[in-house]
Amino acid sequence: MGEKMKELNSPLRAYVVLTLLGGLALLSWLSAELGTLDWHPRSLASLILWSVMIAVAAMSPIPLPRGGATVTVTSALDFAAILIFGPAVACWFGVVSDLLTNVAVKRNPLYKVAFNLGQIVVSIGVAGIVYEQLGGKVGPAFNPDQSQILPLLAAPLVYFFMNTGQISLAIGLKERISALRIWQTNFQWEILHVFFFLPFGILLALVHLRIGPVGVALFLIPLFLARFSFKLWIDTKASHIATVQALVSAIDASDPFTRGHSYRISKYAVRIARHLGVSEREVEEIEYGALLHDIGKIAIQHDILLKPGRLDDNERELMKTHPKVGHDILRGLKFLSSAAEVVYCHHEQPDGKGYPRGLTSERIPMGSRIIMVVDAFDAMTSDRPYRRGLSPEIAYEELRRHSGTQFFTEVVESLINLHSSGALFDEIDVEQLEMYTSDQFNSRILEEYVMKKLEKTYGPDKERFLEKMRGRREDRDSAIPIASTIDPNERAPQVGAAADSENGG
Numbered sequence: 001m002g003e004k005m006k007e008l009n010s011p012l013r014a015y016v017v018l019t020l021l022g023g024l025a026l027l028s029w030l031s032a033e034l035g036t037l038d039w040h041p042r043s044l045a046s047l048i049l050w051s052v053m054i055a056v057a058a059m060s061p062i063p064l065p066r067g068g069a070t071v072t073v074t075s076a077l078d079f080a081a082i083l084i085f086g087p088a089v090a091c092w093f094g095v096v097s098d099l100l101t102n103v104a105v106k107r108n109p110l111y112k113v114a115f116n117l118g119q120i121v122v123s124i125g126v127a128g129i130v131y132e133q134l135g136g137k138v139g140p141a142f143n144p145d146q147s148q149i150l151p152l153l154a155a156p157l158v159y160f161f162m163n164t165g166q167i168s169l170a171i172g173l174k175e176r177i178s179a180l181r182i183w184q185t186n187f188q189w190e191i192l193h194v195f196f197f198l199p200f201g202i203l204l205a206l207v208h209l210r211i212g213p214v215g216v217a218l219f220l221i222p223l224f225l226a227r228f229s230f231k232l233w234i235d236t237k238a239s240h241i242a243t244v245q246a247l248v249s250a251i252d253a254s255d256p257f258t259r260g261h262s263y264r265i266s267k268y269a270v271r272i273a274r275h276l277g278v279s280e281r282e283v284e285e286i287e288y289g290a291l292l293h294d295i296g297k298i299a300i301q302h303d304i305l306l307k308p309g310r311l312d313d314n315e316r317e318l319m320k321t322h323p324k325v326g327h328d329i330l331r332g333l334k335f336l337s338s339a340a341e342v343v344y345c346h347h348e349q350p351d352g353k354g355y356p357r358g359l360t361s362e363r364i365p366m367g368s369r370i371i372m373v374v375d376a377f378d379a380m381t382s383d384r385p386y387r388r389g390l391s392p393e394i395a396y397e398e399l400r401r402h403s404g405t406q407f408f409t410e411v412v413e414s415l416i417n418l419h420s421s422g423a424l425f426d427e428i429d430v431e432q433l434e435m436y437t438s439d440q441f442n443s444r445i446l447e448e449y450v451m452k453k454l455e456k457t458y459g460p461d462k463e464r465f466l467e468k469m470r471g472r473r474e475d476r477d478s479a480i481p482i483a484s485t486i487d488p489n490e491r492a493p494q495v496g497a498a499a500d501s502e503n504g505g
Contacts (some may be wrong), residue, residue: 008111012173016115019166023118031086044341045210053077054097078124079156081199084208087128094120097262119166127159131469140209143362144202184280240335248291250298261378264443266290267427268374272414278366286367289342292297292373296326306320320355342367346375351405361408370409373399373415382443389444392419425449
């Protein structure tokens, strides 16, 4: 499949090939029944009409907010095609739809065309088989009575989970992140779409069988109204992500010494949140809060923010205002209202000695509890102009020393367990990491992880980049003083590990 296929990592390459072969095998097996069908002019007219409708729907794809995938409104047509023509013909409609979308509209590389061809055949074919095996009737025999309830409910659900599951796994393998997270981000709420195309598909089938193909054409208008409403939702999600990214860029620009810090904190926080069993909706709020936890620092004078030495009392008090400033900036954005509270509380402590409000454990959001730990851990293990980053083991000791007073114990132990096993980095997109490991003062633990990951994944293809990183690190090690522990008075008002948490941040 050309040079593009060679650029894929081995698991994704194998998955694409297996999906294509599986789809072709299923299509071949199902197509054996086509010779037994009674073809006549009306059947051919119906096939042509349905091909046109599916083509029109397929040529209007909607991009998803994350992962680079798209969706169309062909789901209702696919389901109706199963009811009218059976799974074999429905799969061939899926082939036509896929080729139009991927070749004529998006002009995807061959490996994407191959994967999408395989996965759509598998999705439609398996859904159709499940429908028939549960007693579902096809063609003139179709009648949505009580005996058809189970197959009519099962088929669209199987179609949905097969379709979105295969796409999520492909994106997850490509970006080396959890396929479940991809599914939850892009498709979790789209399951409501099933309850739209279930009745709509049934209605399309009944109109086709009772009135004829012409009656079906009248349903194109509500079908594309549904597409329009879904696109509005997708566009809203995309604008939210773009807004957060712009704000993060402002944070990075305000303090070049901590560039990439917010990105790392967000990935660590998301991993710990999932490890602790936090709901996916709250995970998204935690991710936004972690990305924007230092947004209030853009109001701090640069000579204070970038001061290489110890802050005086007045400067420390001014630095302690950044959680409230960040809260005030974010609370006006409705989709960031929960994240604003996380930002407000990310320096509060279990013992009530945090700031700015001195809250105790019960009143501190889970996101804030997680961020205060990962913020301190990243600060301790990152190089700064005045000291070299600590080893993870020393950082563990600092966190545990203040566990229960400054930090929440369950979060500390979760971080240590995840980092010790290497799972803390599961949410990191390795392909994007050069920009987060190429600055003078950066995360040592992440740099070490990236070097090992790239070397393992790409071998000699990344050797030049690895050598550059190693050389930069050797130069840095000779220039940065070693810090065996954290000086409580060095840069911030707090004791222990968090004392160096990004200038008190």
